[in-house]
Amino acid sequence: MNEEKQIFTVSELTQSIKFVLESAFDNISVEGEISNFKSHVSGHWYFNLKDENAVINCTMWRGFNNYVFFTPQDGMKIIVTGRLTVYPPRGSYQIDVRSMKPAGEGELQAAFERLKQKLKSEGLFDVERKRAIPFFPSKIGVITAIDGAAIRDMISVAERRFPLVELIIAPTKVQGSGAAEDIVDSLTELNKIKDIDVIILARGGGSIEDLWAFNEEIVARAIYTSRIPVITGIGHEIDFTIADFVSDLRAPTPSVAMELATPDKQELKNAIEYLDQKMEELLLEKIQEYRQRIDDVVDSYMFRYPLEKVRNFYQKIDNLFYKISQQIDRKILLSEREIQKYFSIISSYDIEKTLKKGFTLIKQDDKFVTRKQMYLSSKPVTIKFYDGELNLDDK
Amino acid sequence: MSKTKSTKSFEDKLKRLEQISEMLESGEVQLEESISLFEEGIKLSKECLTILENAELKITQLKKEVSNKSTDEGEDE
Numbered sequence: 483m484n485e486e487k488q489i490f491t492v493s494e495l496t497q498s499i500k501f502v503l504e505s506a507f508d509n510i511s512v513e514g515e516i517s518n519f520k521s522h523v524s525g526h527w528y529f530n531l532k533d534e535n536a537v538i539n540c541t542m543w544r545g546f547n548n549y550v551f552f553t554p555q556d557g558m559k560i561i562v563t564g565r566l567t568v569y570p571p572r573g574s575y576q577i578d579v580r581s582m583k584p585a586g587e588g589e590l591q592a593a594f595e596r597l598k599q600k601l602k603s604e605g606l607f608d609v610e611r612k613r614a615i616p617f618f619p620s621k622i623g624v625i626t627a628i629d630g631a632a633i634r635d636m637i638s639v640a641e642r643r644f645p646l647v648e649l650i651i652a653p654t655k656v657q658g659s660g661a662a663e664d665i666v667d668s669l670t671e672l673n674k675i676k677d678i679d680v681i682i683l684a685r686g687g688g689s690i691e692d693l694w695a696f697n698e699e700i701v702a703r704a705i706y707t708s709r710i711p712v713i714t715g716i717g718h719e720i721d722f723t724i725a726d727f728v729s730d731l732r733a734p735t736p737s738v739a740m741e742l743a744t745p746d747k748q749e750l751k752n753a754i755e756y757l758d759q760k761m762e763e764l765l766l767e768k769i770q771e772y773r774q775r776i777d778d779v780v781d782s783y784m785f786r787y788p789l790e791k792v793r794n795f796y797q798k799i800d801n802l803f804y805k806i807s808q809q810i811d812r813k814i815l816l817s818e819r820e821i822q823k824y825f826s827i828i829s830s831y832d833i834e835k836t837l838k839k840g841f842t843l844i845k846q847d848d849k850f851v852t853r854k855q856m857y858l859s860s861k862p863v864t865i866k867f868y869d870g871e872l873n874l875d876d877k
Numbered sequence: 878m879s880k881t882k883s884t885k886s887f888e889d890k891l892k893r894l895e896q897i898s899e900m901l902e903s904g905e906v907q908l909e910e911s912i913s914l915f916e917e918g919i920k921l922s923k924e925c926l927t928i929l930e931n932a933e934l935k936i937t938q939l940k941k942e943v944s945n946k947s948t949d950e951g952e953d954e
Binding site for chain 2 (some may be wrong): 618619620623628640641644645646647649651653667671672747750751753754755757758760761762764765768769
């Protein structure tokens with residue numbers, strides 16, 4: 483081996499390198515920052531791991547990356563575990579990654595903040611775009627794990643509050659790798675159903691890793707583009723995910739999300755009973771009002787003294803009668819006078835008759851002197867004969 | 878299907894009930910109309926309460942088209 487330098491073929495050398503490297507680094511953990519991350523349609527991941535001075539290629543095959551709960555982002559510091567492999571056709575080496583985790587707790591938080599800022603600046607969290615949740619939902623789409631406590635809680639809330647509603651449950655993986663994709667898929671499917679009024683995206687409590695799917699960008703974008711309003715109820719009160727920021731309404735827990743999506747049966751009953759009572763009161767009030775009006779009329783003067791009018795008429799008639807009788811009396815009086823007149827004329831004719839027989843009448847001052855004491859000797863005397871008058875003083 | 882109708886009809890009935898109450902309150906309707914509105918209202922409220930009482934939660938489970946993405950594969954073992 484020493485005397486003569488062994489001459490390798492390229493393949494032989496590569497095989498040796500491969501053997502040396504792969505056996506020396508068959509189980510390693512490496513910390514670095516992700517760059518050039520690519521998720522191929524085949525499901526395999528390709529990326530570089532780097533620090534200030536060096537770069538190394540990494541691959542993570544489909545099947546292994548299924549167990550990564552987060553989607554790696556460029557700039558994220560991670561620790562990968564795997565083995566070194568050599569790829570002879572290219573003469574290159576790379577890490578065959580079997581698992582990865584964030585390099586520290588701060589890494590996920592940092593990734594969360596990066597995405598939050600990005601989506602916020604794009605307007606995904608804008609308050610103006612948040613849609614109203616309908617008060618009377620016919621159908622509520624529910625995206626959650628089919629076997630979790632969250633779904634049981636939500637069903638019992640719906641049963642208690644508003645059993646008129648229909649729940650359309652989209653069983654969904656809400657944790658671990660592929661969860662984000664499955665959530666997106668469920669959102670898409672529910673959006674195809676035309677009469678769903680609201681979608682609840684929910685998951686019970688868990689660690690930041692458990693809830694990570696709700697911090698993935700694709701989930702945020704799917705909520706944003708959902709035609710149907712989305713309520714999120716993820717984790718506990720203290721947990722805020724990116725999904726919560728994008729959703730139309732954020733509930734602290736799955737149960738509260740269902741409460742926010744449904745009107746309360748008992749409250750509805752109370753409202754209906756209140757309306758019942760109010761209607762009855764209003765009607766009775768109205769009847770009372772009419773009764774009052776009738777009473778007012780009945781109590782009025784005319785109704786209390788119905789004969790008054792008749793009496794008034796009597797009085798009027800009496801008045802008329804009085805007037806008429808007065809008129810008649812006057813007429814009678816006039817007639818009597820007339821008669822008197824004629825009577826005197828007639829009686830005067832009687833005097834003529836007496837005169838004819840030869841009697842005379844004595845007149846003084848145009849008045850007949852019928853008695854001795856009426857005679858005034860100083861006055862001239864006129865004697866009335868049948869055939870004329872004679873003035874005695876006319877000598 | 879009938880479930881959807883019952884929610885809708887419940888909502889419609891409740892809206893009509895509220896409307897009737899408002900009409901009665903406005904005092905602009907005559908007595909006879911008031912009485913027939915009241916009768917309609919009482920009937921509606923009974924129907925609403927019956928619907929609420931007899932409602933049973935319907936649950937449908939969505940059957941999603943299986944594995945349209947590579948990411949869905951490999952985990953159902």
